[in-house]
Amino acid sequence: MAKGTILVAVLVVTALASMVAVTAMYRMHSESAACAASTLNEQAHAAAMSGIARVTALLRVVRESGIDLYDNPGLLRTQLVCDDGINKWYFTIYAGVDAPGFGGSTFDSAGDAKVRYGVIDEAAKININFATPESLLALPGMNEELADCLVDFRDRDNEPLPNGAEQEYYDQLPRPYKAKNGFFFTLEETLLVKGFNGSILYGEDANLNGMLEPNEDDGDATFPADDSDGQLNPGLRGLATTLTYEPDVDNEGQARTNLNTAVRSVEGLDPRTTAFIQAYLADKNVFTHPSQLLNMEYRLKADQPTKAGQTGRKAGEVIYSYVDASTLPLVLDRLTTNPSKMPLFGLLNVNSAPAGALAAVPGMDADLARRIVDARASIAPEARATTAWLFTEGLMDADRFKQVAPRLTARTFQYRVQCVGFGWPCGRYRVIEAVVDLAGGTPRLLYMRDLTRMGVPLPLNVDSGEG
Numbered sequence: 001m002a003k004g005t006i007l008v009a010v011l012v013v014t015a016l017a018s019m020v021a022v023t024a025m026y027r028m029h030s031e032s033a034a035c036a037a038s039t040l041n042e043q044a045h046a047a048a049m050s051g052i053a054r055v056t057a058l059l060r061v062v063r064e065s066g067i068d069l070y071d072n073p074g075l076l077r078t079q080l081v082c083d084d085g086i087n088k089w090y091f092t093i094y095a096g097v098d099a100p101g102f103g104g105s106t107f108d109s110a111g112d113a114k115v116r117y118g119v120i121d122e123a124a125k126i127n128i129n130f131a132t133p134e135s136l137l138a139l140p141g142m143n144e145e146l147a148d149c150l151v152d153f154r155d156r157d158n159e160p161l162p163n164g165a166e167q168e169y170y171d172q173l174p175r176p177y178k179a180k181n182g183f184f185f186t187l188e189e190t191l192l193v194k195g196f197n198g199s200i201l202y203g204e205d206a207n208l209n210g211m212l213e214p215n216e217d218d219g220d221a222t223f224p225a226d227d228s229d230g231q232l233n234p235g236l237r238g239l240a241t242t243l244t245y246e247p248d249v250d251n252e253g254q255a256r257t258n259l260n261t262a263v264r265s266v267e268g269l270d271p272r273t274t275a276f277i278q279a280y281l282a283d284k285n286v287f288t289h290p291s292q293l294l295n296m297e298y299r300l301k302a303d304q305p306t307k308a309g310q311t312g313r314k315a316g317e318v319i320y321s322y323v324d325a326s327t328l329p330l331v332l333d334r335l336t337t338n339p340s341k342m343p344l345f346g347l348l349n350v351n352s353a354p355a356g357a358l359a360a361v362p363g364m365d366a367d368l369a370r371r372i373v374d375a376r377a378s379i380a381p382e383a384r385a386t387t388a389w390l391f392t393e394g395l396m397d398a399d400r401f402k403q404v405a406p407r408l409t410a411r412t413f414q415y416r417v418q419c420v421g422f423g424w425p426c427g428r429y430r431v432i433e434a435v436v437d438l439a440g441g442t443p444r445l446l447y448m449r450d451l452t453r454m455g456v457p458l459p460l461n462v463d464s465g466e467g
């Protein structure tokens with residue numbers, strides 16, 4: 001791909017060069033210089049896109065292969081794309097180091113910004129399209145007015161929340177515009193919401209690289225304003241996303257069984273659980289989430305006559321779900337209450353979310369979030385296949401688990417990839433940020449943005465990277 005692009009760039013230069021040959025000499029010189037500059041830019045862009053393509057290919061096999069794409073300098077730092085005889089072209093995939101509870105980063109002992117060479121997990125962030133005002137309020141830099149205004153801008157109605165703003169406010173602006181009354185496609189769209197600005201969205205990370213630079217840690221001495229505490233406040237961008245969703249399938253990729261319709265035989269499910277589900281539904285109830293079944297007892301409201309293969313039950317009889325710590329993982333993996341086969345939107349991955357994002361889930365708090373993050377490192381990979389470990393490892397009781405489980409997942413399908421493509425020794429670079437979506441099977445780019453104008457995101461050191 002990169003080689004193809006470079007070939008095209010070379011052909012374009014040749015064509016342009018022969019065109020300018022018939023014009024005046026001074027003109028030819030300026031055109032040639034512009035072409036050369038443009039070619040280097042194109043090649044840097046091609047190198048950056050090669051990096052995105054490489055990571056996309058790796059993400060495709062990451063589950064089976066177990067390749068580390070969180071921090072893997074050997075695979076993702078200063079990777080040679082091609083050598084055109086004048087310059088060598090490389091890419092580096094980079095991200096800030098996640099600081100406790102934040103997603104920010106700090107300086108290393110040499111005073112340089114810490115960096116990791118890997119992808120950014122979008123499902124480790126709160127999806128602002130599905131977050132409640134309570135959840136938004138728990139995110140850094142937010143207050144009640146910002147949370148309500150964000151929800152008003154997003155919700156379909158024109159009724160302002162107590163601290164919110166609807167169309168009436170946007171109509172009174174010097175240049176009026178429409179409140180979206182729909183989902184945000186990008187985080188940048190929040191800049192249209194009353195009260196939002198770059199400082200709320202990006203925090204102290206003025207160059208959007210997820211790392212702390214000296215100007216981001218010197219107070220008001222240089223732009224941006226910051227609190228010079230040695231920690232990067234990445235703003236809303238550090239813990240928020242607009243792009244997360246997952247197919248409603250189990251860990252084998254099979255469609256889940258809807259608990260509210262046809263639970264007859266789910267492989268591995270205790271027949272007593274199946275009978276419980278049928279009795280509960282026959283009493284004209286609806287399940288809201290599979291986690292509801294955990295340690296569930298139910299007192300029947302009406303008699304249930306004997307049917308084929310089912311014993312009759314009397315009103316007032318208390319029945320039990322037979323879903324406990326041992327069967328919870330299966331229940332969470334195989335069952336759903338989503339009737340539409342539509343994807344599940346905006347779930348937070350408990351296996352990767354920082355404490356700051358976990359704490360924003362209704363039913364969680366900062367202390368519980370911290371304990372989850374601390375416990376996570378020692379949970380076996382098999383146990384992490386579903387969110388059940390939050391209960392089975394004793395981090396919360398059944399009631400708390402049922403409260404938080406509907407907003408949680410144990411998997412990620414969208415990854416943010418930040419890539420710098422660059423030439424050596426010319427030093428020309430391009431920075432591309434993309435979000436790769438794996439939810440549809442074949443990876444696709446859900447989002448792409450050129451961040452080159454934010455400056456070089458990290459030192460491009462060819463010598464130490466090539467080893």
Ligand SMILES: [Ca+2]
Nearest residue numbers: 152155156157
């Ligand atoms: Ca609205």
Ligand SMILES: [Ca+2]
Nearest residue numbers: 205209211213
């Ligand atoms: Ca920065």
Ligand SMILES: [Ca+2]
Nearest residue numbers: 215219222224
């Ligand atoms: Ca500053």
Ligand SMILES: [Ca+2]
Nearest residue numbers: 227229231233
């Ligand atoms: Ca700071």
